[in-house]
Amino acid sequence: MITEAAVPTKRNKMPDWSAIRADFPILNQKVHGQPLIYFDNAATTQKPRAVVEALRRYYEHDNANVHRGIHELSNRATAAFEAARTRAAQFINARSTDEIIFTRGTTEGINLVAQAWGSKHIKAGDRILLTEMEHHSNIVPWQLLAERTGAELVYLPITGDIGLLDLSRLDECLTKPVKLLALTHISNSLGTINPVADLCARARQLGVTTLVDAAQSAGHRVIDVQEIGCDFLAFSGHKMCGPTGIGVLYGRQEVLEDMPPYQGGGEMILSVDFQRSTWKHAPHKFEAGTPDISGAVGLHAAMDYLDKVGRVTIAQHDQELGAYAYAQLSRLKQGIRLFGPHIGRAGLVSFLLKDIHAHDVVTVADQRGVALRGGHHCNQPLMRKLGVESTARASFFFYNTTAEIDRFVDVLGEIQKFFGAS
Numbered sequence: 092m093i094t095e096a097a098v099p100t101k102r103n104k105m106p107d108w109s110a111i112r113a114d115f116p117i118l119n120q121k122v123h124g125q126p127l128i129y130f131d132n133a134a135t136t137q138k139p140r141a142v143v144e145a146l147r148r149y150y151e152h153d154n155a156n157v158h159r160g161i162h163e164l165s166n167r168a169t170a171a172f173e174a175a176r177t178r179a180a181q182f183i184n185a186r187s188t189d190e191i192i193f194t195r196g197t198t199e200g201i202n203l204v205a206q207a208w209g210s211k212h213i214k215a216g217d218r219i220l221l222t223e224m225e226h227h228s229n230i231v232p233w234q235l236l237a238e239r240t241g242a243e244l245v246y247l248p249i250t251g252d253i254g255l256l257d258l259s260r261l262d263e264c265l266t267k268p269v270k271l272l273a274l275t276h277i278s279n280s281l282g283t284i285n286p287v288a289d290l291c292a293r294a295r296q297l298g299v300t301t302l303v304d305a306a307q308s309a310g311h312r313v314i315d316v317q318e319i320g321c322d323f324l325a326f327s328g329h330k331m332c333g334p335t336g337i338g339v340l341y342g343r344q345e346v347l348e349d350m351p352p353y354q355g356g357g358e359m360i361l362s363v364d365f366q367r368s369t370w371k372h373a374p375h376k377f378e379a380g381t382p383d384i385s386g387a388v389g390l391h392a393a394m395d396y397l398d399k400v401g402r403v404t405i406a407q408h409d410q411e412l413g414a415y416a417y418a419q420l421s422r423l424k425q426g427i428r429l430f431g432p433h434i435g436r437a438g439l440v441s442f443l444l445k446d447i448h449a450h451d452v453v454t455v456a457d458q459r460g461v462a463l464r465g466g467h468h469c470n471q472p473l474m475r476k477l478g479v480e481s482t483a484r485a486s487f488f489f490y491n492t493t494a495e496i497d498r499f500v501d502v503l504g505e506i507q508k509f510f511g512a513s
């Protein structure tokens with residue numbers, strides 16, 4: 092039976108959050124004369140000193156191109172780059188480092204699968220099953236593939252504002268012509284945590300290939316690709332304390348070996364002739380050109396940092412902040428419309444204040460030092476389904492506090508007064 096995502100029940104001993112917060116110098120500043128409250132973590136997270144320091148150290152001591160040189164610095168850069176791959180494999184419990192492809196982020200990871208795997212395995216009449224809560228990054232690459240091949244996209248519906256997947260519709264959606272199921276682990280607009288392991292197991296029974304978009308989950312909870320049982324999983328370093336421009340695509344080794352390259356160029360070849368080339372094994376055949384070496388070094392430091400804080404603890408704190416924010420917002424006297432599940436939600440809240448545009452909420456909140464996001468959050472089809480153009484969103488990370496949420500809720504009350512909302 093498919094159940095809702097498990098909420099951690101046993102409470103872990105919580106670390107000293109104020110000491111952890113001190114690792115993020117950027118948080119200690121005023122914006123428009125007010126203490127910064129950074130609630131835009133679903134867009135990108137802040138970076139701890141350990142990550143900034145790893146980047147500085149790399150550029151001051153080890154910088155060179157990888158895999159090509161025989162000199163000391165190139166060897167060091169190569170060792171650092173490959174150590175990051177080993178760390179990423181361990182971070183998500185991949186069976187082998189060969190299953191870790193470095194990408195620019197989640198978006199590139201999904202595009203890589205759509206192009207390299209999709210061009211070989213998808214043909215006219217096949218179906219690709221997505222869900223109505225997908226980010227554009229997990230829709231548009233499949234639309235491009237469908238246009239090229241004549242395949243069809245189908246969507247597992249959600250249950251309205253509560254924003255759970257409507258699992259009663261799974262059987263009718265996951266049928267024989269479906270060749271791929273691609274879905275998000277955590278919704279960036281709703282805060283829904285999807286039961287990805289159960290859904291991947293169902294897909295696997297039917298021989299359907301699976302991809303999990305872990306952009307919003309990789310930095311927020313323990314990810315175990317063997318437990319999830321997916322064929323692909325993509326995430327972005329910058330949403331988990333790492334630098335921008337680096338991400339990971341996990342692919343099951345047999346699936347990767349069976350795929351043609353994604354891009355051609357240096358680094359991915361075995362030999363090149365004027366007419367033909369041969370390429371390396373995975374993951375290198377998918378990494379054409381000079382990779383983001385410093386990004387991988389920074390991501391390595393980020394993964395170490397997250398594990399030092401403790402990912403089980405982070406998940407617990409996240410859910411506590413999400414639940415606290417949801418409860419506090421529900422108490423706002425004048426109208427508020429809240430999106431996403433009541434319980435078991437991730438650390439983010441999406442909402443609309445009655446008669447006030449989300450952009451106005453975000454603009455006035457910014458004047459009070461609170462960084463929110465307003466808009467469609469790259470979820471236009473989901474917004475249409477909900478019958479709205481946009482929402483305002485507050486998204487948390489482990490360095491945020493309930494005191495910040497209290498201040499944020501006060502600010503929303505002030506905004507309602509300011510706009511004279513009835």
Ligand SMILES: Cc1ncc(COP(=O)(O)O)c(C=O)c1O
Nearest residue numbers: 196197198226228279304306327
């Ligand atoms: C659920 C989800 N998927 C994919 C992405 C795309 O991530 P990136 O822009 O880092 O490639 C995001 C970014 O917000 C996201 O929230």
